[in-house]
Amino acid sequence: MNKKIIGSFLASVMIASTTTISAFAAMGSGTVVIGTKAFDLTYANDPLNFKEINSAIVDGGMVYVKDFNGKWINNINGLAAEISSIPAVxxxxxxxxxxxxxxxxxxxxxxxxxxxxxxxAATQAVVKAEISKVQADVDAANASVIALANAEQSKIRADLLSRLNLIKVTNVTTPIVITPTVDVTAPILNSVSLTIGQPVLATKDASGNFKVSLATAKATDMFTDLKLNTSEKATAKITCLGRTKTFTINDAGDVTIPVSELLGSYASAAGISVGTLKGYLGLLGNSITLNATLTDAAGNASTKTIVIAAN
Known part of the structure; x- marks a missing residue:
């Protein structure tokens, strides 16, 4: 291989001696590439440089010769070589x-x-910003222009920055401020019913208070629980006959309260018969009043009364 390359050099010397070699934008005609090194053929064929050339050959790598038509030739097979195959040298x-x-x-x-x-790229970005007048485009263009940091680019950068400074952004987007919703509405007591064999609905007046009569109930019927329905999840603090207890109303706004929780020792776990309850009511003016205070998670509260009357 060494003999073939050196032979190529010697054959080229005669041509190179009558040809001007250019090495500005690309390597000049009459150049040999050996691996990552390249030599002017006159230099390569100078006996004083033989040791350096031989060392490059020993280091290995493809060998290409640029002929005097500016074409690259693969020194191994003598065929034309793609310029993309020429390495950095x-x-x-x-x-x-x-x-x-x-x-x-x-x-x-x-x-x-x-x-x-x-x-x-910077110029195109500035033109886009000039047309759109969108702040995001102006910011993107500014970043591209600032990136022009070479000394040769300084005048162009200054000109582009001046153009950016003249842009008046017309579609400034006002940030949308979302104000958290504050819950200021107290829970509403929608309905009240007594379970006396079957539900007995209480009547709601204009003030939102309730009243239910036991007049039509049989003496042997059992009053077992009180059901409330409210507008939201809350707690219900109920005061009855001097007793105060708090109950949890579920997400659906419902709660069922056993009579024994309301009347205490006046009722058993199974409830209280209507006849017995009416007997107690006769001693209490024929009715009892339950005060129900509803409180939601935000602390909003409302108080309503529930009257259970004998007649």
Whole structure:
């Protein structure tokens, strides 16, 4: 392989001596690439540089030669090589070293291309902001312009920033402030019923107080519980015959209270007969009044009365 490459160098020397080699935007015609190193053919064929060239060959890597038509040739098979196959290299001739990126691009040219792409992107962002006048677009454009940090870009950056400063944002979005809803409504006592064999509904007056009569109930009927329905989950503090107890009303607004919880020793766990209850009511003016205070989770409270009358 060494003999073939050196032979190629020697054959090229005669041509190279009559050809001007350019090495600005790309490596010039009459260049050999050995691995990650590249040499001007005149330099490569100089006996004084033989040791350096031989060392590059020993290091390994593909070998490409750029002919004097500017075409890259694979030195192994003699066929044309795609420019994309040329690796990044350090190019060397008798007077200078130049870094070239892959695909035969001068590193300086690559930087220029990247800079141009940045400028284009920033300019497009500014134009978009000028048209839309949306704050988000202005902010995005400003970030793109600020990113133009190279010295060569400074004037363009200043011009673009001036254009951004002239934009008057017309669709400023006012933040939506959601005010938490404060519960200020007290629970409402919707209905009251006594279970005396079957439900007996109490009558509700205009003030929201209730009254139920035992007039139609049989003396042997058993009064077993009191049912309340309210507008929301709450607690019910009920005072009856000097006793006060608190009960929990469920999410549906319902609670069932055994009579024994209301009347204490006046009733058994099974309840109290209507006849017995009427006997007690006769001693108490023919009725008893239950004071029911409903309180919700927010602390809102309302108090209503429930009158149980003998007649």
């Amino acid at each position: 350090i190019y060397k001739n008798a007077t200078q070293k130049i870094s070239f990126d892959a695909a035969d691009l001068d590193a300086k040219v690559t930087t220029t291309i990247n800079s141009a792409a940045q400028i284009l």
